[in-house]
Amino acid sequence: MSYDSYLDICLAKYQNPDRTKTEVKEVMSAFQDFRPKFEEFKTSPDETKLLLHLHGTVPAIWKGNTYNTPIAVWISDEHPNTAPTVFVTASTSIIPKWYMDINGKVYTGYIKQWNQNSSLLELISDLVEVFGQTIPLSHYISSSDDRSKSIEDLQLSNYKDPEKTKRDALRITEFFSDIRVLFGEQNFPDGTKKQKLSLSGTVPVEFQDSMDTIPLFISLMEQHPGEAPNVSVKPASNMVVNEKCAYVDQTGLVKTPYLTGWKHPNSDLVGLLQDLIVKFGKMPPLLKKTSATVNILQGTCCPGSSNSYPNNGSVPGRPPHEGNSYNTATDDARK
Known part of the structure; x- marks a missing residue:
């Protein structure tokens, strides 16, 4: 025929x-x-x-x-x-x-x-x-990519298993090509500063038949992979944290059963991001700023607060801010 x-x-x-x-x-x-x-x-x-x-x-x-x-x-x-x-x-x-x-x-x-x-x-x-x-x-991504060498060259002397930590970070950049690896000091609530390996970028989410991207910042703990990472969403200037999303608090810190129930080797970074894609597809953690959400950005949703977002350095795992020292391990490979 x-x-x-x-x-x-x-x-x-x-x-x-x-x-x-x-x-x-x-x-x-x-x-x-x-x-x-x-x-x-x-x-x-x-x-x-x-x-x-x-x-x-x-x-x-x-x-x-x-x-x-x-x-x-x-x-x-x-x-x-x-x-x-x-x-x-x-x-x-x-x-x-x-x-x-x-x-x-x-x-x-x-x-x-x-x-x-x-x-x-x-x-x-x-x-x-x-x-x-x-x-x-x-x-299709070559294992000899410059990105791989940049991550492997990092010195993670404060990590329990530095090689495993670097391999896990590299694997994420292979699956999620928009995510970069960062390494540098992060400020903690007790006033200390620690060298941390972090992942920063976006993950794709389907919500109501439309594709969008959610910006994330993931800080890997020194006991990785035995300890769950700190995860937060990174709202841009035209975004606000969605109060209706049960998996994100007002600071943008992400809390899900996958994170609270983290147990290696059943839990890993790829599984974490897959879980977030599913959960954020049901209820997005961020909303575009409109007149209806401006009061939230001004902090009126939180009595006694002048700003709904605390200083990023006050929350473990929050994105770096001015004064934090960071090196981007994958920048050269993305130019």
């Missing part, structure tokens, strides 16, 4: 079968390893639909090399009125990004702004550009 006949049968119940068929053939002509397939797609926990999807690889140039990322583009039966659903289909090594969640579901700007003038070919071309900016699969 020819692809023409196959597509005619598969698209028989689509609202606009002719246009959909034309766009599918355009993709197959431009990206010749893409093929159509007609299968069940789970549109909700209790509902499935028979939909056409295109599966193939997106060639993207990253750091001078071409990498082919496998994807599946599920085409709605309301196409082009409804945006396709796109997944990176690798079974392992997916790195959550600003455009992709931990399950591989893709949310690029092109998909979010999809309209009747959008097309499948333009979508794939957009993915080529996006994947070329930041690759979605961790096994």
